[in-house]
Amino acid sequence: MSFTPGRRNPRSGPAGDDAPGVPGDELALLLTRVARGDQPAYEALYDATASRVLGIVRAVVRDSAQSEEVAQEVLLDVWRSASRFDPALGSAAAWVTMLAHRRAVDRVRSEQKAAAREIRTATADIAYDEVAEAVETRLERERVRRCLGSLTPLQRESVTLAYYSGYTYREVAALLGVAVGTVKTRMRDGLIRLRDCLGVDQ
Amino acid sequence: MTPDREDPHTLAGAYAMDATDGEDRVRFEQHLAGCESCQQEVRGLREATAALAAATAVEPPAALKDAVLHAAVHTRQLPPMTSQNAEPVTARRARYRGWRAWAGRPGRAGWAPRLVAGLAAAVVVLAVAFGIASYAHMQGGLDQAQNRDHTVAAVLSAPDAQMMRGHVSTGGTATVVMSHRMGMLVFTAADLPALPTTKSYELWLIGPSGSRPAGMLAGSGHGRMVGPMVVSGISGGDRVGLTVEPVGGSPRPTSRLILLL
Numbered sequence: 001m002s003f004t005p006g007r008r009n010p011r012s013g014p015a016g017d018d019a020p021g022v023p024g025d026e027l028a029l030l031l032t033r034v035a036r037g038d039q040p041a042y043e044a045l046y047d048a049t050a051s052r053v054l055g056i057v058r059a060v061v062r063d064s065a066q067s068e069e070v071a072q073e074v075l076l077d078v079w080r081s082a083s084r085f086d087p088a089l090g091s092a093a094a095w096v097t098m099l100a101h102r103r104a105v106d107r108v109r110s111e112q113k114a115a116a117r118e119i120r121t122a123t124a125d126i127a128y129d130e131v132a133e134a135v136e137t138r139l140e141r142e143r144v145r146r147c148l149g150s151l152t153p154l155q156r157e158s159v160t161l162a163y164y165s166g167y168t169y170r171e172v173a174a175l176l177g178v179a180v181g182t183v184k185t186r187m188r189d190g191l192i193r194l195r196d197c198l199g200v201d202q
Numbered sequence: 203m204t205p206d207r208e209d210p211h212t213l214a215g216a217y218a219m220d221a222t223d224g225e226d227r228v229r230f231e232q233h234l235a236g237c238e239s240c241q242q243e244v245r246g247l248r249e250a251t252a253a254l255a256a257a258t259a260v261e262p263p264a265a266l267k268d269a270v271l272h273a274a275v276h277t278r279q280l281p282p283m284t285s286q287n288a289e290p291v292t293a294r295r296a297r298y299r300g301w302r303a304w305a306g307r308p309g310r311a312g313w314a315p316r317l318v319a320g321l322a323a324a325v326v327v328l329a330v331a332f333g334i335a336s337y338a339h340m341q342g343g344l345d346q347a348q349n350r351d352h353t354v355a356a357v358l359s360a361p362d363a364q365m366m367r368g369h370v371s372t373g374g375t376a377t378v379v380m381s382h383r384m385g386m387l388v389f390t391a392a393d394l395p396a397l398p399t400t401k402s403y404e405l406w407l408i409g410p411s412g413s414r415p416a417g418m419l420a421g422s423g424h425g426r427m428v429g430p431m432v433v434s435g436i437s438g439g440d441r442v443g444l445t446v447e448p449v450g451g452s453p454r455p456t457s458r459l460i461l462l463l
Contacts, residue, residue, distance in 0.1 A: 035279065035282065037279060039271075039274070039275070042271070042274055043271060046267060046270060046271065050262045050266065050267065050270075051259040051260060051261055051262060052255050052256045052258070052259040053262075054259075054260055054262045054266070055255065055256075055257075055258035055259040055260045056254075056255035056258050058258070058260060059255075059258045068262070068263070068266055071262065071266065072266060072269055072270055072273070075266075075270045076270060076273050076274060076277060079270075079274040079277060079279065080277055080278075080279055080280055081279075081280050082279065083279065083280055083281060083282035083283075084280060084282070084283065089241075089245065090245050090248050090249065091249060091252065093249075093252045093256070094245075094248040094249050094251070094252040097248075097251065097252040097255040097256075098220075098248060098251070098252075100255065101219075101220055101251065101255060102220050105220045109223070110441065110462045140253075140256055140257050140259070141257045143253075143257075144253055144254060144256075144257035145257070159215075159219070159254075162216065162219040162220075162221035163219045163220075163221075163251060163254050164254070164258070166220075167221065168216075168221050168222060168223050168226075169213075169216035169221045169222065169226075170226075172221065181212075183216075184212045184213060184215070184216055185212055185215075187215035187216045187219065187221065188212055188213075188214050188215030188216070188247075189215070190215065191215040191218060191219065191247045191250050191251070192215070192243075192246075192247070194250045194253075194254070195246050195247055195249065195250035198249075198250055198253045200246070200249035200250055200252070200253055
């Protein structure tokens with residue numbers, strides 16, 4: 001496999017929140033090389049992204065064996081579809097994260113549907129507590145925690161239930177006993193506030 | 203699922219967190235295609251979600267790396283989107299396609315022509331096989347088969363046709379092409395393991411309100427293709443499942459799902 005330096009991306013995406021030591025541009029560059037079948041680049045990309053892929057998958061899926069299975073699918077999907085990454089549409093970190101989160105969410109939703117399970121109302125508090133606990137050790141976690149803390153309680157619950165627990169906004173509305181329209185706007189406002197607090201993008 | 207008549211723009215947050223599904227998601231993506239400011243907003247919100255994800259990072263076991271790197275060696279990569287493998291599209295359509303492709307949900311202009319071409323060819327083969335079989339067995343069945351083949355073709359060529367493919371957990375593969383607009387899907391399967399004579403494969407539509415029987419797969423299907431089977435009455439959010447049931451079928455699944463698409 002060649003190690004030729006990747007072609008410069010004509011448009012560079014917004015700065016992402018990347019693994020330590022691997023700036024956003026570097027990740028995007030790795031992806032363009034991976035798209036050409038560059039195995040060493042794929043290994044480097046794995047090293048830079050696997051922990052967050054597994055992390056978010058585990059946050060949503062919970063079961064650790066299943067999480068590893070889903071994470072493996074995601075990471076392989078990164079290899080398979082690297083050519084579809086477009087830096088104009090977002091950072092490499094956001095793209096990989098999105099593939100991971102989406103697949104995790106698909107997994108839990110398909111299981112929910114398969115079992116036709118009712119949503120348990122008790123999860124509302126648990127979700128935030130568990131995430132808060134998991135978010136304790138690193139600076140990154142501290143930063144996210146601080147920013148989550150700057151949201152209103154309803155914004156925060158809407159965001160964490162949707163993102164970390166993988167519920168749809170309609171399910172979140174049902175869990176919180178709030179109108180669907182309210183949850184939609186809280187999610188958007190909460191995420192905008194989070195974006196500004198984290199200092200990502202623009 | 204009750205449709206919302208509000209400004210779809212407000213869904214940007216939910217969409218960026220994958221908290222939309224079914225019709226909501228499709229409608230928002232269509233809106234997104236023509237809304238520059240929404241695209242910019244979703245882009246920014248996605249970056250925020252990436253930070254949320256980074257905060258959950260955990261050290262993966264070493265075995266995961268070995269498994270992934272090994273699997274990659276044996277996995278063919280997707281070609282990039284080019285003007286050659288997509289039909290001419292408007293700028294708006296191209297943007298929509300770009301978003302969907304980026305989002306891992308290829309837009310129809312990108313994958314559909316190739317997929318439909320491939321699938322149509324497969325279905326023609328199937329239809330021929332089926333036509334011959336039914337002709338040999340029962341003259342009268344031919345009209346029915348032809349009608350069904352027309353329906354199959356209509357679903358495959360529906361502008362909103364979505365194709366899903368998956369492995370059946372007990373062996374074999376299944377392909378579903380679904381058109382929500384027509385409320386129909388076409389199901390085919392290949393290489394399903396043979397079942398004892400008292401058992402049969404049953405197809406299900408699994409929606410928010412539970413599972414509905416969608417028909418029995420004809421024959422054991424062992425070693426060959428099953429279908430194409432046309433199922434109508436699809437509603438938003440429906441998924442397709444497969445179980446093994448007693449011959450004659452069950453009103454509710456009585457065994458574990460061996461496929462969910």
